Amino acid sequence: MSSSPLNVAIIGMGTVGSGVAKILLDRADQMTNRAGRPIHLKRAVVRDLSRPRNIELAEGVLTDDIDSVLNDDDIDVIIQLVGGIDPAYDIMLRALESGKDVVTANKALLCEKGESLYQRARELGRCICFEAAVAGGVPLIETVTQAMSANQITSIEAILNGTSNYILTQMFSHDVSYDDAVKSAQEIGYAEADPAMDVDGTDAAQKLGILVQLSLGIKVGLDEFLRQGIDTLSLADLKYASELGYTVKLLAVANLIDGQLEMHAQPTLIRNDNPLAHVEDAYNKIALEGDAVGKIWLSGMGAGQMATASAVVANLIDVAVGRAAITFPRLDLWNPRHDIKIMPREEISRRYFLRLNVEDRPHVLADITNVLGDHEISIASLVQHEAPEVDPNESFPIVPLVIMTHRTTEGRFQAASRELEQLDCIRAPFVRMPVND
Amino acid sequence: MSSSPLNVAIIGMGTVGSGVAKILLDRADQMTNRAGRPIHLKRAVVRDLSRPRNIELAEGVLTDDIDSVLNDDDIDVIIQLVGGIDPAYDIMLRALESGKDVVTANKALLCEKGESLYQRARELGRCICFEAAVAGGVPLIETVTQAMSANQITSIEAILNGTSNYILTQMFSHDVSYDDAVKSAQEIGYAEADPAMDVDGTDAAQKLGILVQLSLGIKVGLDEFLRQGIDTLSLADLKYASELGYTVKLLAVANLIDGQLEMHAQPTLIRNDNPLAHVEDAYNKIALEGDAVGKIWLSGMGAGQMATASAVVANLIDVAVGRAAITFPRLDLWNPRHDIKIMPREEISRRYFLRLNVEDRPHVLADITNVLGDHEISIASLVQHEAPEVDPNESFPIVPLVIMTHRTTEGRFQAASRELEQLDCIRAPFVRMPVND
Structure with a gap:
């Protein structure tokens, strides 16, 4: 069992970063037991050093010099908590290139640029851990x-x-x-x-x-x-x-x-x-x-300081014990x-909920159900309540009409929706939602 | 990445064992991808070779000779699916002693004899995996x-x-x-x-x-x-x-x-x-x-053939890739x-549900609530329905009485229960359950 410390730098000391630091500092012994080696928070990179923080870090840990951290060969893992794509993407690439493993909570970055980052990490024999990026503290x-x-x-x-x-x-x-x-x-x-x-x-x-x-x-x-x-x-x-x-x-x-x-x-x-x-x-x-x-x-x-920090630190322990190095290169990412x-979106088949505001007069329901019928959409249930107070600008009372359809395709439903929107008897809003069942 | 196959033997080809074999045989390619090496089902030990089975195994896989399997140096992992303590304990010890990792679903064995098995495995540098032993397919x-x-x-x-x-x-x-x-x-x-x-x-x-x-x-x-x-x-x-x-x-x-x-x-x-x-x-x-x-x-x-088999095979992959060897020696087992x-059971503090069958006559409710009161148990709610048909052997109708208490200790509640059971006005059954809130 290696007992050399795992040196860690956090980039981005917002809510989650402070939570991670808190776990590493407050329960260092427990983390050492579980990681089989000390986890040492060596640096924490912030944009503004003067901003007050509610966590006490040792002298010299806090810095606004990201280059010195990315270039520090002693640092084994970067906890990348900067959001968005830019400069997060560059930070992550540079961390990998300089031989560091990366733990991140940045889902936007992984969704948009994951492929190239995963690829680069694998080429370099490094790993990217991201339990915190999806559903926070949920494993x-x-x-x-x-x-x-x-x-x-x-x-x-x-x-x-x-x-x-x-x-x-x-x-x-x-x-x-x-x-x-x-x-x-x-x-x-x-x-x-x-x-x-x-x-x-x-x-x-x-x-x-x-x-x-x-x-x-x-x-x-x-x-x-x-x-x-x-x-x-x-x-x-x-x-x-x-x-x-x-x-x-x-x-x-x-x-x-x-x-x-x-x-x-x-x-x-x-x-x-x-x-x-x-x-x-x-x-x-x-x-x-x-x-x-x-x-x-x-x-x-799925979010919140300590729940997300819990996922980040779990990943850090995965890196410390060597589990991450085993798991990452064998993800199904590499077996597409x-x-x-x-499935083309037009072919997706579901039931739908439809809320319309319609004129309360003869023929309206027939007009609407005819449009649906023309697109082979049949109605499973329908709710129409009595009209609320009448709008003086309207010739007829306007009433909400709620329709649940039987199963149909998104293509048919969209076509019917477009036609419905053209009907004179219908007012905004026009709300549509799929049904899961 | 090691590409030598992981040789596996299943001991006990009941429902779960057959499910494990089915996954290993039906989706060998996918398992190889995920394990980074082929997982080869080399032997399957049964008690009765003549019993018909609904899974087809290659010639020579099925055997009733457990010794030949435990002595086979080519076998890396034993999937131990024999229930109970005896002979499961011996099988597991022998598997560990002969240098094999063990995957098991036997919770009785781990609960009763886990300590010595874990200890022996650790001394021998082996691991025991038991995801399937608790809550089946739930991770x-x-x-x-x-x-x-x-x-x-x-x-x-x-x-x-x-x-x-x-x-x-x-x-x-x-x-x-x-x-x-x-x-x-x-x-x-x-x-x-x-x-x-x-x-x-x-x-x-x-x-x-x-x-x-x-x-x-x-x-x-x-x-x-x-x-x-x-x-x-x-x-x-x-x-x-x-x-x-x-x-x-x-x-x-x-x-x-x-x-x-x-x-x-x-x-x-x-x-x-x-x-x-x-x-x-x-x-x-x-x-x-x-x-x-x-x-x-x-x-x-939490049970069932394929859900439990899913957990067993996940553990097998943990062994194949080396994750199990990392995780097992760092479990909190070793940091007691x-x-x-x-907490002494008498001091456990909860609310309680109590169902009594009581004589439907004056003073009964007073007698019962007096006993509870003597033990400082107060009543949160009480339900008494009208008497069902009268039992001709009883002088009074017998009615069910349901009491929910406020929070009290198990000690007080047990003492009160013992006293209640002595009351003449109470008939069996006497049902008590704690309340979780």
Whole structure:
């Protein structure tokens, strides 16, 4: 057992970086036991040295000189916690080139540039660990890459964006609008000042992309699959869904069906008897299906300081003991399933939820159902409540109409939607969501 | 990357053994990719060669000569699937002594004899892998030993016996008696002809013992903590619990509280808003709490041919790539928390559910509540329904009385129970269960 210390540098001392430092410093003995050697936090790189921090680091650890850290041959591992692509990509490449292993939580970077980074790391005999990049403290990457290694993963259905899940939970449980729920998420620290990447579905889609790459070895670009956020939903949608026995979640899905990969990340109606319907606040929940093990579910905090730091430090221990060096070069990344085709989005077959605001007058329902019928879409259920107060600018009362369709294809549904939008009797908003069942 | 094959022998070709062979034979290429070398099923040891099997093995693989397998220096790994202690213990020791790593699903053996086996394996530089021994296909051992390595695990609350969970689900969902539900479990293959170890709580307690040993490094014997099975429950208990907003599960619990370990495995009332209340049929579900990551939940099939085989083969790949050799000697087994004391069972503090059959006459309720009051137990809620038809052998109608207490200690509750059982007004059965909240 090697007892030489593992020298570590953290780049980016934000919330997660401070959490990692806290674990390494506060429980050094326990970490030494588990790693079989001391883990020594040698440097922590920040942009602004003068900013106050609520963690005490030894003299000389904090620096704003990233070059000195990347060039320091004594440093074995870089914990790369800078977000976005630029300069994170360069930092990571330089770390690898200078012989360091990298632990990161940056899912945007791995989703967009993972292929070249993984490739370079492998050529250099280094490894990249990223348990923290997807589902925070939930042991999802480890499960996909180790526990399920006797399986072909055939289905991933996952709630991967804690911010969106928190907002949806707030809206429904506290009867508040989307805007108020976003404000509350910002106050509690779950949403950034600009929460766009969370609420528009990008974050969930990036994480799904990483999971698909790990389980099938193929990269699917963000523009190659359906992606939609919760930012187009209103409280009314959640209430109608509930009335019908469903819960709305931002659901990322990858299903292997007859050699085709169905993939999308969208707000989705989930039946209340599906375990994925029951995950509240900023928690993540993931259903994985393997052809041997069947379905397994994992859940826990997908973000937050200590949950994410826990995943980062677990990876650090993987590096320290040598597990990472074994696991990384044998990921399914390197055994791509080129036989699998991405299912064209038009062919994806599901049921749909449709909320329309329509004029309350004769023929309207016939007009709408005729359009659906022309596209061979049949109606499974329909809810129309009485008209609220009448808008004086309208000749007729405007009433909400909620339709659940039977199974149809995305292509047919989109074509019907386009036609419906042209009807005189329909007012905005026009809300559509797929149903998972 | 080593490309020499890993030679494997399975001892015990029952349901799980056949499942393991099926994965190794049917998807040899995929396993080779993931293991970095071929995994070669060299021998499969059975007791009775003449028994028909629904798996086709190459000429010479099947044998009833266990010695030739244990003495075969070419065999690298033994998959030990013989249940019970004897001869499983000897087989495992001999396998280790002859230089083989061992993968096993035998939780009884690990719970009772784990210490000496682990010790011997470590002295010999070998490893023992046992993902399949606890919670079948759920990646629980891996999560406890790898993903949570930045944490002290502070709480384990788990549904670990699929047979009991199936029986409880059947009883409640199909309104059938305990005996009928056991019969149905036997028909579907979830329960043995003699299901004693499953339904009396032994199996769940053994698994809890393994988890505690892995997360705290201390061995707690089966006689050192409260253990109770579902075999004393009736449908009425599940219905009363439901009426009060709870679900009854066989729950294994280990909580670290101020340096003391509270530990028990008993049928327990779980509030319906707790995720552990929602796991049906033969599924397992586990809530783990770590001091960094917070709570995480895992669920999936805890038994069954392919789910268990999936865990066995994952371990086999861990051995093939060298991960097992790294992980095993660094388990927390080797860093025992001797500072932790087992909380005396009398001091465990919980709420309780109590179902009594009592005479329907004046003073009875006063007598009962006086006994509870004498032991400083106060009543949180009470349900008494009207008397069913009168038994002609009784002078008074006999009515069921259900009491939920406020929090009290096990010691007080047991003392009160003993006194209650002496009261003339009480008839059998006398059902008590703790409440988890």
